[in-house]
Amino acid sequence: MDTSYYKVSEKKLDGKCPTGPIENRWKQHKASIRLVSPANKRRLDVIVVGTGLAGSSAAASLAELGYNVKAFCYQDSPRRAHSIAAQGGINAAKNYMNDGDSVYRLFYDTVKGGDYRARESNVYRLAEVSANIIDQCVAQGVPFAREYGGYLDNRSFGGVQVSRTFYAKGQTGQQLLLGAYQALQRQVARGQVKMYASHEMLDLVVVDGKARGIIARNLITGEIERHGAHAVVLCTGGYGNVFFLSTNAKNCNVTAAWRAHRRGAFFGNPCFTQIHPTCIPVSGDHQSKLTLMSESLRNDGRIWVPKKKDDPRKPTDIPEDERDYYLERRYPAFGNLVPRDVASRAAKERCDAGYGVGPSKMAVYLDFADAIKRMGRQAVEAKYGNLFEIYQLITDENPYETPMRIYPAVHYTMGGLWVDYNLMSTIPGLYVCGEANFSDHGANRLGASALMQGLADGYFVLPYTIGDYLADDIRTPKIDVRHEAFDEAEKSVQERIERLLSVRGKTPVDVLHRKLGLTMWDFCGMSRNEKGLQKALGIIDELEAEFWKDVAVPGTSKEWNKELEKAGRVADFFELARLMCIDALHREESCGGHFREEYQTEDGEALRRDDVYSYVAAWEYTGQGKPPVLHKEELQFEYCKPTMRSYK
């Protein structure tokens, strides 16, 4: 079923998952994979790119084990990675609340929440190590919220019926990242990690089929550097910024992952994008980014729109019986706490039908009046105070007095580089952790699970699995960066930079990026259809051509040059955008974050097609302008039998 857009490989892709009873798989796997002795670890170098939750925890843990680690981040300090912005919390199957939680239930919720598009073995392992993460973080001094008795507090999050989310006010990501960052800094002080901040990875170096290093640009001096290692770990986050407007930090990008993809790493499920339902709406054309309001707000806030179209009244003047609490109406069992994909689509449905509120009419209300009545303003303030402050800073409205206006925005990308059970990509020696891999979340990630996965990968999975690969490398000397593969990679990086600088056009990078983002949002966003995606592919081609003809990149390559950085990233976003649209086009079903309008039930719910699409789509790069090749990894569901996902 090859099309003009892509080709299909006949070979099945193997995730190398262990077999046997699911609760024993990780234990047995750990017991059977090879180890590297302490003396040999000292001789092995590992490069970790990215210092978010996955990268910092991986770099610190590998260094503790005795590997020589080189860590890279584009930020001026590893502490600034965008994990810092995660607000709500981190899930763990501790059952501290005695509400019937268990590893199995977390596993089940995650597979179901992911709309049956994740690997059971991976997800079970994730649930299994989740409890260790909390222990580790507490020991590092992460100040989780506590109850009066001094024990850890939990709250509930979307898509589940237990309270298993550990949190530190609305700054959980910050606190977890600082814990990992501090662990990393400890290893820097010991000399076990060499830290390269303000460095951006621009290419992967593959020697004899194995990942052996990277080419990085020093963002302060502009110098192009070669770094060799026995293995390379990418923890470079997601690619939500392909939409220009997203909750990602401005500099988040796909370049490291995309360059690895071009070198042979398959890209898994690129079209699976998470649109977060509760973000502050766009206020104008100047908007440079969107700000998330934590999902935890849906614990106590109620979402509604007026029952009348274009109701001109102030929200506080609209009486109770003229309000449509549409989530509570449509999904009585989960109410305001339905998973993100469901909540986002429901908001879009109401706004498209003309019930939207605010100046743009592209927003719904998130109302705390009831919560304030029930718990008192002080209790609401203690729980959500900092989020309310952020809201007020941006909108100049007081959410204690008038409901918040929210609208969905791009937040997280479930897709990413394809990895096997060991977190190794299709390039031997190239590992991918955290949001950068195609991950354990299937087609939709549950709230508070990203932090869990990033730290699980970095603290408790990669440090074991990487040894299995490196055990073969104990006789390999230090990687020689004078190898011709490094020559070739460096040359291609240099040429690309020169090409970007030589266009000397008239259009700033941001302008073209914004156009690309709008195209993706319109045609490959919350809902997609065949015609739209085909149209998008055409527009992307045009925009990319315009980019290479008319982009304006001032300055030189030998200095701090933000526009040059941005231009390189946007150039990669064009290529990624194309693959996302092709992936969305090929997956003729609706699941999780991927909603194809052609495939929905009568009442507008997503219609999955398990008989045809129960697989991971892993895309192989075949060259510039050539159709990518689709490799399928069939998914087996032995424990969580796929059913129509219902939150009614």
Add this chain to the structure above:
Amino acid sequence: MKVFLKVWRQKNSEDSGRFVDYTVEDISPDMSFLEMLDVLNNRLIREGQEPIAFDHDCREGICGTCGLVINGRPHGPVHRATTCQVHMRHFRDGETIVVEPWRANAFPVIKDLVVDRSAFDRIIQAGGYVSVNTGQAPDGNAIPIQKEEASKAFDAATCIGCGACVAACKNASAMLFVSAKVAHLAHLPQGRIEAKERVINMLSQMEEEGFGGCTNTGACEAECPKGISLENIALLNREFLKACLTS
């Protein structure tokens, strides 16, 4: 609205730098200050000029990357906000706005408004951590921690490492930054084990980096976007005295 900018321009760390005037028109009051600079930069790029270099990333006040001194105030005129959270509605139409980088010897200017804050990382490396390896931890509920102590630890731990305290301090002191980390860990039993070593090592590193000392003016607390309290500095002093007198 329309504003007049006086922006510090400095080609690189060797350049001596100067103020350059710009006029920015057609600004919406709902724009953030950085979005206003985006508009100006895109205009400069179109005109074939070098855009103004400034650092930023999350644009939601948590990563600590952005930091401009606006009319003499680190992070500008809004209380408890980072530069990226300052909106143009806080300025008057026709106002002249002076924009400078963080000024401290320990934060050398890289370009225009971008400074090198790696000194902060080295201070954390000196002792801003708990020495625990992955896998060593006991159960998370093994040691109960008083809610009040945990919340004090949290309040101190919300420091984003932006450097506004240094920028605001007349002595370019990093005491508020150091004290936030010392206090965060001093309030927790996990951090008590190495409390003495931590406070001595971090303070010693702070001096080595060339930051000044604290003269308790309180400017740091007033300008801190996260409201880190001066009480943390008092606690730091207490911890330091204790460490000196008992070891």
Add this chain to the structure above:
Amino acid sequence: MEKRAHYGLIRSLVGKKIFMALTGLFLCLFLVAHLSGNLQLLIPGYKGRLQFNNYAVFMTTFPLVKMVSYVLYVSIVIHVLDALVLTWRNRKARKVDYAVKSGYGSSLASRNMGVLGTLILVFLVVHLANFWYVYKFGQTPYMTTPEGHYITAKGEVLPDAELRDGHLFAGGLDKGPAMKDLYEVVRQAFSEFWIVALYVLSMVPLGFHLVHGFQSGFQTLGLRSGRWAGLLQKTSLAFGIIIPALFAVIPLLLFFLPEKFN
């Protein structure tokens, strides 16, 4: 983690600041003692004059007070030297200064402790020259009763004593040093407008120095947290206003209402 050696109270900036705090708070305590002594100047008539001169004898002869006075001198020296070192170090931390300085969030006093301290030091020198030097080494009149009898430093009234080289002799016997009339020195000084003006004006920098310095000392010693933090701020403000104001009241009263106090 391993602790860094050679870094402690003596070498560190915080250590120096701790010495500033200890000496500063000790000087605050001294001010209270000094003020309570000075207030005796306001006791009218002979009774007040005698009490004040007796007090002056006590302060210059009692061994414990003498010891404390050496601590005081050392404190002043440490306070000044540490201030010089800290100011120099702190200035060095920002070579390129801002074009616009807002001073937001900090008081004028807190930003100018060095200038205030220097003014106080200048005043201190003048003050010591005016009284301490005169009392110890200068031409001080001697105390007499209303009847014109001399009094020994120990308080014995000697109706027929003869004064020779500061000692009183009665019947050829040395009865010990005579009581000096410091009160008279003060009265004369504070009858001159420029001295009164200098003393009153000098209390202004002292006040500002204290308003910041008092609470700053506690902060530096780590004695500031919770509810006490707010109270400390108010206490410091009160201390910095009341102490200098009372000091200033004395020369003013003596200048404007001399008849009430003599």
